[in-house]
Amino acid sequence: MYLITYIIEAITSVKANKLRSFLTSAMIAIGIMALVGIMTAIDAVQDSINSGMDDLGVSNFTITDLTRRRGKFGRKVSKKNTITYEQLRKFKKLLPVEGKISVQTPISSSLEIKRLSKKTTPNYGVVGIDDMYLSNNGYTLKDGRSFSSIELSQGQNVAIIAKDVRLKLFDKNEDPIEKSIGFKGKKYRVIGVLEEKGGIGEGDADRQVFIPLLNANKFAAQQLLNYTATINITDPRGLDYAMSEARGILRIIRQDQLGKPDSFEIKRNDSLNSEFDQMTFILRIGGLAIAIVTLLGASIGLMNIMMVSVTERTREIGIRKAMGATPTAIRQQFLLEAIFICLIGGAVGAFLGAGIGNIIAVFLESESFVLPWMWITISIFVCVGVGVVSGYYPARKASRLDPIESLRFE
Known part of the structure; x- marks a missing residue:
């Protein structure tokens, strides 16, 4: 019964000092909004990444050139002793596991694709692929067809385009099949269009043009091509065995000396996920630090306001004590006022943060919508904690x- 009375008195006090309560709540809301907003954006992007990994399956692993890192900022240096196309051809023939093996090589991730008077921005990619690449990497054809065995074996100038390429180069109702597109001074006939897949950054799957691998090899005279093999194992339980077999075979093909480290890298999909988790962990720590600093400032402001409130209501406190109010009752009343102000700011900040976080995720090309109940709940507990800490001393x-001195106070 007393608790309800104290809550009603806290609400009355907040209404009586609307501007002061609003400013204090706004400071709390900004801190909570920063925390929930950053965490929501990270969760939404992570959901999008994880769904993309699910499309590939957990039984995939990739073989790439060995890259070394050095320097103050961990910058990648030039690749040494790159894997060749012939080495991967031998590897595909020798790997004694059941599954699909695809080989690809990126020509560039910053090309301008043209068709007649239309052209894309210079951030589209062209990738040389084999017959297994599309299925191994979760792509689905929407229109047209995939490469034929003749087109692949002869390296013909044909292309399969992703969604954004179609939107940029063709009219809404125009059929792109059998039309020509160009890049790097060469013309390619479009034979297929892919379903939307999504992606982030330079590797956006919807900004890609795929050409036969042998056709891509023709660019080796102009630039260094880096080949990647993706192995999709039929039985996930045999993934570790397949990776060890792949390592042994490729070491023999590349003539790696006994006792020396691999001259290539093997990564499974969950290792890619763990790398992304490490990156998001750092971002979460940064968001938490921003929120803590903001909430620290807000808590100091709240404490100051509660001290002013105590001074302004000294006579009221004296009257309450003269009528029998205990020190515990007075303390609970002021604590509840501080907590109530924090909860108002926390609730507003949490839902604003969730909305802003999802908007940021959309700009990062994530299709996931996240309502972070965990972070909203945490933010409410944080607000209660800030209210208790800031309101306890006043x-x-x-x-x-x-009580006698309080009644004399003017």
Whole structure:
């Protein structure tokens, strides 16, 4: 019963000092909004990445050139002793496991694709692929067909385009099949269009043009091509065995000396996920630090306002004590006021943060919508904690006031 009375008195006090309560709540809301917003954006992007990994399956692993990192910022240096196309051809023939093996090589991730008077921005990619690449990497054909065995074996100038390429180069109702597109001074006939897949950054799957691998090899005279093999194992239980077999075979093909480290890298999909988790962990720590600093400032402001409130209501405290109010009752009243102000700011900040976080995720090309109930719940508990910490000293001071001296206060 007393608790309900104290809550009603806290609401009345907040209404009586609307501007002061609003400013304090706004400071709390900004801190919570920063925390929930950053965490929501990270969760939404992570959901999008994880769904993309699910499309590939957990039984995939990739073989790439060995890259070394050095320097203050961990910058990648030039690749040494790259894997060749012939080495991967031998590897595909020798790997004694059941599954699909695809080989690809990126020509560039910053090309301008042209068709007649239309052209894309210079951030589209062209990738040389074999017959297994599309299925191994979760692509689905929407229109047209995939490469034929003749087109692949002869390296013909044909292409399969992704969604954004079609939107940029063709009219809405125009059929792109059998039309020509160009890049790097060469013309390619479009034979297929892919379903939307999504992606982030330069590797956006919807900004890609795929050409036969042998056709891509023709660009080796102009630039260094880096080949990647993706192995999709039929039985996930045999993944570790397949990876060890792949490592042994490729070491023999590349003539790696006994006792020396691999001259290539093997990564499974969950290792890619763990790398992304490490990156998001750093972002979460940064968001948490921003929120803590903001909430620290807000808590100091709240404490100051509660101290002013105690001074302004000294006579009221004296009257309450003269009528029998205990120090505990006075302390609880002021604590509840501080907590109530924090909860108002926390609730507003949490839902604003969730909305802003999802908007940021959309700009990062994530299709996931996340309502972070966990972070909203955490933010509410944080607000209660801030209210208790900020309101305890003023509440304690109010509870210790002498009733006679309080009644004399002007």
